[in-house]
Amino acid sequence: MKAVKQTIGLMLTHSVAMFISVLLITVIFAFFQYNLSLYGNSSGSSFLPALMINLTLAVLMGVFIGGAMKSLQLNYLWKINQHYRNVLIAAFLLIAVSYCLILMPALYLNTQQLSLMFLLPFCIIIFSSHMVIGQNLWHKILIPAVPLGLFQLTKYGVELTTIIIVLFIATFGLIYFMYNNYFYRERSPISHEKENSLAVATTGLNLKWVMAFNYYIGLVLTKWIARSKRNIDWTIIMPHTKLALFSFLYVILIMGFVLMNSEKGDKPLLEPFTIMFISASFISLIMESRQLLRQTRVFSHIFSGNKHRQLRNKILISMDKMFIVNSIVFVVGIFLVAYAFSKPINAQYILYTVTAVILFALAYYPILLCMNWINISFTLLASITVYAGTIIATARWINIHTVDLLSSPYTWMFIVACLLLRGITQTIFWKRPFELLLKNK
Amino acid sequence: MNSAIISIENIYKSYQDHKVLDNLNWQIERGDIVALLGKNGAGKSTLLESIMNLRDIDSGELKLWEKSWKNLPQSQRGKIAYVAQDTVGFEWMRVHVFLSYLGGFFPSWDEQYCNDLSHKWGLDSNKKVGDLSGGQTQILHVIQALSVKPELLILDEPVAHLDPNMRRQFISELVDLACESSITVVFSSHIISDLERVANKVALLKNGQIEISHEVEELKASIAHLKIAAGGPLEQSEYYAELANWQSHSQGATATVVKPMSESLESFINNAPNKIEHTKISLEDWYLEVCNEGR
Structure with missing residues (x-):
């Protein structure tokens, strides 16, 4: 039992930044669930959106603990030591069960069915964890797609209860498969740093695929969009590639939920999903970029004059471009999904909110680049809380004032505040010793 | 009675069209300290990983203590320690957490010995594994493997990132361990001076086979x-x-x-x-x- 407890602790702390992101998203979603429960109409239509929120959280938790599991599976003991396997699986399942129990009360306001409150999120956690744990691309795509496929059967008159029972049995089958599928990591000629890349860790995609994807998207961006040569900009612009990857994945995830929530009268929750994912994607992109910043070590000495000012500016400009392109790709993706599935969407609200989120993120992120994310520190928690709090407050404020937003003096105050904030965070970024910026973990 | 602790007969292993192990036969006796040599890409890591059952061989028979991996009981598996060439993973753990965590999975784990070695080799137990240098990470994994007090120790280029001083200390520790127990060690290395100090046998992997396998002294005399x-x-x-x-x-x-x-x-x-x-x-x-x- 001691080993299981220890493993649970290690799994939860395997990626502090991801853990904080999951917490952040849980808090933001909880806020929306609370809103739904309070303002959802009395006919009970808030149930499905609330369930969708729970399942989204389950997916994120699945990816998170899938990453932890994958990290611990790297050791050779996973292949040869049965005790190690037992402990890992037990810890993995206990985290999944505990998280489902934490999610239960929020859904209890809408339904009292244990199968929906507990079993369904549990199954989703196990299946979605295979986006990371899956040994090959087919496992990573097909296994997590199983619940989505099963839910499509409701269209053909299959009872939801039956589907949940099938899903539950399939989940146990999958756990059994996990337990017996004791593989050893394939050796990769690519450096460990790249294997640690967040695009690989969070999406669970094969490294070769991510690198190929990066290469070709990077090629397009630098040739036709960024129009730069393969110099400093090329090195720093590489995050552009992952940004597209993140955006596409988030859009696909949202599309999945839209498909599940296919009843005509239901609110597909596109607005909150867009804001959730765009806020979370900034955190993911910052983490990803921090890995890529190390690439500049090779030539940073060339720009050592004036405390690397020129290079620092290049980094910030590249990051700005990355955030903006990422958001555009994402929002266009959302609008296309809404259009393709004929879902109602409050375009004005989405555009305003996303613009506000981008503005705030652009103003705020330089400070996040200066921090060390490997340890949970008060500064890190405070920074994330400020980021999350501001986004929640802004989204809520825009929701109330969508109509008269452009004429409101608060809008202009917000823009000025963002500009001032950017000035401050950029100064902090400039003053940070360059070697620390590159070494930050 | 056959005292072979590792017995390999006619094993084959290919990656796509490239044959890495080609009808390889090899016997390692109890108490041997064997240095496995071979050029880069000769298949040393593949062979060691196959011995550890981390890679599936295409055909042939591989036995430890005269048992195939399938029939090797967990108690016996716990007597094997291994250090991989690329020691990845666990970056977020502190050194002492890493050691105590993995130690928990080995019945013969010697906590005191582990602490002594960490202290002796100057490993900061409060550092995170991810913050260690390449050499320190290797030391960490070597300490973890030695503290198991294994009967069979497989080391894949264990001294590649170590400075000469640390290499000497590691070799001295390995020799001490071999003297006080009948440990069997198989290690791959490119540093020939080290193998002369520690190994009693040397094996050369070439063209997918163990071309030469002899006592070090016998070889040096010839x-x-x-x-x-x-x-x-x-x-x-x-x-x-x-x-x-x-x-x-x-x-x-x-x-x-x-x-x-x-x-x-x-x-x-x-x-x-x-x-x-x-x-x-x-x-x-x-x-x-x-x-x-x-x-």
Whole structure:
């Protein structure tokens, strides 16, 4: 039992930044669930959106603990030591069960069915964890797609209860498969740093695929969009590639939920999903970029004059471009999904909110680049809380004032505040010793 | 009674079209400290990983303590320790957490010994694994493996990132461990001077097979450069068939003895039809000779 407890602790702390992101998203979603429960109409239509929120959280938790599991599976003991396997699986399942129990009360306001409150999120956690744990691309795509496929059967008159029972049995089958599928990591000629890349860790995609994807998207961006040569900009612009990857994945995830929530009268929750994912994607992109910043070590000495000012500016400009392109790709993706599935969407609200989120993120992120994310520190928690709090407050404020937003003096105050904030965070970024910026973990 | 702790018979392993292990046979006896040599890409890591059951072999038989991995009980598996060439993972853990966590999975884990080694080798137990340098990470994994007090220790290039001082300390620890228990060690390395200090046997992996496997002392006594005198260019006759790197020249030929022959070097020279001068070579020179042979 001691080993299981220890493993649970290690799994939860395997990626502090991801853990904080999951917490952040849980808090933001909880806020929306609370809103739904309070303002959802009395006919009970808030149930499905609330369930969708729970399942989204389950997916994120699945990816998170899938990453932890994958990290611990790297050791050779996973292949040869049965005790190690037992402990890992037990810890993995206990985290999944505990998280489902934490999610239960929020859904209890809408339904009292244990199968929906507990079993369904549990199954989703196990299946979605295979986006990371899956040994090959087919496992990573097909296994997590199983619940989505099963839910499509409701269209053909299959009872939801039956589907949940099938899903539950399939989940146990999958756990059994996990337990017996004791593989050893394939050796990769690519450096460990790249294997640690967040695009690989969070999406669970094969490294070769991510690198190929990066290469070709990077090629397009630098040739036709960024129009730069393969110099400093090329090195720093590489995050552009992952940004597209993140955006596409988030859009696909949202599309999945839209498909599940296919009843005509239901609110597909596109607005909150867009804001959730765009806020979370900034955190993911910052983490990803921090890995890529190390690439500049090779030539940073060339720009050592004036405390690397020129290079620092290049980094910030590249990051700005990355955030903006990422958001555009994402929002266009959302609008296309809404259009393709004929879902109602409050375009004005989405555009305003996303613009506000981008503005705030652009103003705020330089400070996040200066921090060390490997340890949970008060500064890190405070920074994330400020980021999350501001986004929640802004989204809520825009929701109330969508109509008269452009004429409101608060809008202009917000823009000025963002500009001032950017000035401050950029100064902090400039003053940070360059070697620390590159070494930050 | 067969005292082979590792017994490999006719194993094959390919990656796509590339044969890495090709009908390989090898026996390692209890208490042996075996250095596995071979060029980059020769398949040393694949062989060690196959012994550890981390890679599936295409065919053949591989036994530890005369049992296949399938039949090897968990208690026996816990007596094996392994250090991989690329020691990845666990970056977020602190050193002491890493050691105590993994130690929990080995019944013979010696906590005191582990602490002593960490202290002796100057490993900061509060540091995160991800913050350690390449050499320190390797030391960490070596400490973890030694603290298991294993009966079988497999090390894949364990000293590649260590400075000479740390290499000496590691070797000394390994020798101590081998003296106080009947540990069997198989390690791959490119640092020949180290293997001379610690190994009692040396094996060379070439062309997918263990081409040479001998006692280190026996090998050192046998290997030599030979200068064979003759009136003109000398072709390699049947008598000289065991010699490698045969090169004819205007006054005879030169060749190398790369492995112990059917008779001793002295009697081979005395019985030869030609006059032979010999020069002893170091293991390092021998290694270069055998690696370049047939290129």
